[in-house]
Amino acid sequence: MSESRESRPSLALRARWAQGFLFLIPAIFCWGLARHEPALLIDDAYITFRYAENLARGLGPVFNPGERVLGTTAPLWAGILAGARLLGFAIPSAALVLGQIFTAATCGLLAWILFRHVAAPLAVLAGLVLALHPDAIFFANSGMETGLSMALVLGSLETALRRRFLAAGVLSGAAFLVRPDGALLLLLGGVLALLQGRKSLVRFAIAAAVLVLPWIIFAMVFYGSPIPQSIAAKQLIHATSFRHALMGYALLFLPPVWPMRLLAALALPGLGLALISRGRLWPFAAWAILYIVGLVFSRISAVFPWYLTPLLPVMCLFDSETWNRFFLRGTGIPACHQPAWLKRIGWLGAILLLGLGGWLYSFRPFYLEVREAQFGRVREYERLGEWLKTQARPGDQILVGEVGALSFALMDFPVLDSSGINSPEILRLHRADQERSLAAGQAAESARWVKEVIQRFQPEWIVTWYRFLHLEELAQDPDLRSRYVRVKPPLPNLDRFFVLERRESP
Structure with a gap:
């Protein structure tokens, strides 16, 4: 009996180490793919590069020296790249390497989050499918802040769900400084904190304010406004109606590539059930809905594919949740009493998900041709x-x-x-x-x-x-x-x- 009790901590420790190793698999796999693929830096990325270079030169976070205009929507990304420049790295090279690292971290983080909700094979495979998605790899090598943004979305929501509201506040505040849509994470994190009581809300708000308030004060003094000039510019240049925006983003999310359509379709049941049943993953579903609604109501035409890329990890998350809900948890049989044939279904789902990811990756040459024509x-x-x-x-x-x-x-x-x-x-x-x-x-x-x-x-x-x-x-x-x-x-x-x-x- 005593031996049994003594062995439990060591077994739990070994289980945690095994889990840690498993979530590294998709991260390492993604990093290897990104390193293998050709880099194609996007023109928009260079706007932030110019801000970062001027900041590193001591001229301030400006586009032209002496002109105080906030044109970048990613001030934190500009600050990170300026720091890399001061350390002796070329800004485009630093952006490329960091983009690969943050995208790989997103794949690992996705698997880590799913370990608590689905079978381990499905969790790992969801991270691998994200790594195989051409959009994820393309934007890992684009010089954009997309990889960092995706990691912060997953990290802030998961830490809030785990009631670690200080960490959630910091991550949500960082997300806001990386992209304006990070404001959605401040909103959702605040709601999750409030559901746990006023003390939790205060902790979350203070942690977020430590990052956000200094930036807002600085932007008000230095630029005259914390709202990027680029938002007004894109609303003018790429203005469209509500109906055309809705149709445009729907078509952008459902390209003429069947595995991409299947991934989107497979995610919908899990996302819908998470909202209806208020399951533990409902904040991820709520964030995805709010994000899409925000895009449509911005009335900016769907000309930039990276607007939808932050949705990819959440889509892969609900792909796994759909299979888990309908073929495993939906049976109502506790995991410890599931028969062998039912557990095999979990493995079959993982294999099918991997097959879908491989099918998706096979379209990479066509996809790269399209992106080459665009950028x-x-x-x-x-x-x-x-x-x-x-x-x-x-x-x-x-x-x-x-x-x-x-x-x-x-x-x-x-x-x-x-x-x-x-x-x-x-x-x-x-x-x-x-x-x-x-x-x-x-x-x-x-x-x-x-x-x-x-x-x-x-x-x-x-x-x-x-x-x-x-x-x-x-x-x-x-x-x-x-x-x-x-x-x-x-x-x-x-x-x-x-x-x-x-x-x-x-």
């Missing part, structure tokens, strides 16, 4: 920026059509951001033109706002891909032609880019 211009912009540095004079203003990679390549030059993400005056001119056009019953915008920007700022250079800034139309404008000359860089595959240099005054 492949980054490499051309980098080459163009390196050439332009040899042509421009110190202090030359450069108006750009796409702001990310080109602006980072031109760190020593003031960049005029035509999107308005980092240029409030340009956003004002663009909005005024759109309002005039709509009032006149014309198309949403005209080339007039671009002419006004050029007249207002008199940039020495204008650089853009042919589809932006109406330059195909403006290239025929006599006034523009009298003041600018088109320059063709001596570089291959840049025929579809416009590079205009201002003529010297006579």
Whole structure:
């Protein structure tokens, strides 16, 4: 009897070690896949890179030195990258490595959370399926803050469910500083804390405030507002109706790849049951619903696939929960009394889930082609920026059509951001033109706002891909032609880019 009692702690310790090893499997697997895949940094990532570089140079968290505009939506990510730069790492390389690490951590964290709810094989396989998802691997190598955001979503909700409200508050506050939608975690964490009593709510609020309040105060003093300028810019540039936003995000979440559709469909029953029955996973379901509703009501068109990527871990979580609910727990038989054939169903579910993940991964070449078509211009912009540095004079203003990679390549030059993400005056001119056009019953915008920007700022250079800034139309404008000359860089595959240099005054 005494031997039996003495052995229980050691057995429990061994079980914990075994569980710890199991959740490392998907993390290591994801990291290996991400390291194997080619990196394709997204143009938007370079906006935050420029803020981080200026911060590391001692110029402050700004896009252009001396211009206090909050254009990045990921100030914490910018701060982390600035720290890496001060340690001697190149910012794009640091973003790539950290993105891989945080995405791998998300896969492991997903398995760790599921160990308490489903059979161990399903928990591990859910993490592996997430690692096999092309979107997860792509964004691990994108330079974006997506991996960190996904890890913080899972971590903050799980710690709140475990009633560790100090940790939950810190993680929720960090999530808010990584992406504005982290505000949803502050809301849900507060609700979970309040359900446990006012003391728990106070603990959560204090922990979150330690991170959030200093940033809000700093942003109010330094920028004039803690709300990123990029939100208003994207609501103008990518504005759409509620109906079109709903349809767009639905189609984005259900791409023409069958395993992706099956994963989404398999998650729905588990998600619905978690909400209806108020099961232990209901906060994850509530967060997913609130997140989608927020996207739709933002009325920003579904042009950016990374808006939905944070939903992937929750989708894989409910894929496992669906199988667990309907084929294991749904029987009502306690796990200790389940017959062998029922336990085999759990293993069968794990095998089927892995098969679905493998099928999903087989679409990777097609998926990479699509993403290359969407974001492949980054490499051309980098080459163009390196050439332009040899042509421009110190202090030359450069108006750009796409702001990310080109602006980072031109760190020593003031960049005029035509999107308005980092240029409030340009956003004002663009909005005024759109309002005039709509009032006149014309198309949403005209080339007039671009002419006004050029007249207002008199940039020495204008650089853009042919589809932006109406330059195909403006290239025929006599006034523009009298003041600018088109320059063709001596570089291959840049025929579809416009590079205009201002003529010297006579």
